[in-house]
Amino acid sequence: MKLDWRGLITWEWPLAGLLMLALALDGAAASGLTHYDQRWELPSSLAVCGLALLASRWPAIAGVGVAVVLLVWSVVLRLASVAVLSVAGGLLGAEVAAVLAVIVAVVRRSSRSTATGIVGLLLLGCLAVRVLRPDHPDSPQDLGWNAILPVLAVLAGWYLRARDAEHSREMRAVVVAAQLRERVALARELHDVVAHHIGGMVVQAQAAQAVAVPDPGAPARVLPVIERAGTDALSAMQRMVVMLRDTGEGGGEPATLTTDLVADLHGLTADAGGGTPVRLTVELAEPVPAEVATTVLRLVQESVTNARRYATGAHEITTTVRAGGGTVRVQVRDDGRHTDQPKRSGGGGYGLVGMRERVQLLGGRFEAGRLPGEGWQVLADVPL
Template identity: 80%
Template sequence: MKLDWRDLITWDWPLAGLLTIALLLDGAAASEVGHYDGRWELPGFLAVCALALLASRWPVVAGVGVVVVLLAGSVVLRLAGVTVPSAAGGLGAAEVAAVLAVIVAVVRRLSRSTAAGLVVLLLLSCLVVGVLRPEHPAAPQDLGWSGILPVVAVLAGWYLRTRDARHAREMRAVTVAAQLRERVALARELHDVVAHHIGGMVVQAQAAQAVAVPDPGAPARVLPVIERAGEGALSAMQRMVAMLQDVGGEPASPTTDLLADLRAATVTPAGATEVRLAVELAEPVPAAVATTVLRLVQESVTNARRYAVGAREITATVRSADGTVRVQVRDDGRHTDRPSRSGGGGYGLVGMRERVHLLGGRFEAGRVPGAGWQVLADVPLRAE
């Protein structure tokens, strides 16, 4: 897993501030010790603080690492006969804060059995530290804090664990709802397409019956037309698998002129970011696919105008080749992390992905090198 330093600074700054304060307290305590040499203590303190900052991402590594650093550092101090200022049980204030932070992360992120094992290992290492480090007899107040603080850390981690689980359930429910809305909308659009094909078949059949007597060859000419319309209807119906349940909502109008609709969807209002549209359609696009293409461009342009800070231009490209329509919408702005914490929540991307996947296509969305955001979709022109 790659470490995102920007995310680390954004979300872990309270812990970093707490550890910094603890280090300052250790420095103040050390200044009162005349023969104290910080070169013995500082590397270990900095190491456990760094591990505490990484614990939210790698709790197992951080937990085991803190144990190793504490025990190895205590052995070195014991052999060198160096006494260090202690906040509790032979541990410095920075070490106490780091151990508690790691306990919170372990309980929050790991399974119950793994978390229990690591917490016990951390507490046992703290007890061993109190024995190994020279001239640190346990005072009554040290014993009290040594028992209370780990319990507080475990309870804090458990609270965050339950809160995360509740938030995950809510996110899953909202995502499923967004997927269902897109499925229903797509089902209705495809239904309209199928109705168009079947309506044409009925008209052709009626016309053939009307002229069959004066023109015996008319049915032979009309039947291939009816056959093609039936094949189109069957192709569209195959895309409606698992979407037969009718769930309220307004039916969407099928796209009849994709180029005109794309131009209308990318018109630049006053003060909005300009959109450059390029359309190259080498073959006809079925109405069901055209509707999805239009929705992809509309949603992507809307997202770019909403989220692309400082964007100078948005490019929207629609090309068809080798039985596939490729939709690419890209901007050159700076984007906040998605999903956002207010408004939208990134569920427009969920809907676009759902539409493309239901049609058997491929969908990608994300940052591009340098700056900007890109939506890329390949939609097959015909059902597999």
């Protein structure tokens, strides 16, 4: 269970600001009171605020932790006969904000049964606080907030849960559409490759028949069969492409088949176009088939484009293509800082989905992600 501090700072700063404001208001409210030690407020407030910040990652753990902290510290306050200046139900302002934030996170991210149990446990913890903590004479009246605030937090969690579900459905639909487009494009490219080979087979069979001896024997009986099979296969491939184009799902135009992979890679990466320069290394110990070469070209093109769009402050994009041992490896990495917002507009934002789908359709392995420190890497192994 590793904590992503970068993600925590990026996404939880509004909640952190709200909790810090609640802590400051607690301190300000107690500062004007005489014979009152504010240090009794800190342990519980800081603990529950810290757990509230972790609730979006681990809602169940945070919910149980907050309930335990409230119960234990209420027992401590009872034994020490210390009354803290509460805002609602014996809770400090920071504790109220933290409990509500945890309830929202639990309802939003946990299963319904888990959310019911954790919310019930939190309410029991709040009830224990009300019973165990000594009353402070300067605490305001609750005015029914004990019942209203948890209900509002549950409703907020339900709303965010429904919104997340809708967003997830939309994302799945977009990903499926991107995968289908990539399948259509790859099928068209494969058609061009297979059609070329089958067409050659048909031509050779026809030529063999034209120069055959009048009494060819067995070869003469085989050659018409080869011609017929090749013609039928070519027609079937053409029908398949027609059906794929009629799906109405788009798919765009397929990548141009490459006849010289090394030259095309150098041509693709040589012109920076005002973007980050590319250092290219190509080592082909084995020949790369046409359908694999087209995929390699597509991977390099999409990866370099993504790096130039998303890698802020990158000085160089390193691209390596190596073929050997029955596999061609494509590795594209940069040294920039990656964000979710591109440096310039354009692009559909689902290039990684398409690349992964293409590599997996060819029986390969695809990985993409941030490097330690700064930078991003795309790594693909495609069988030759």
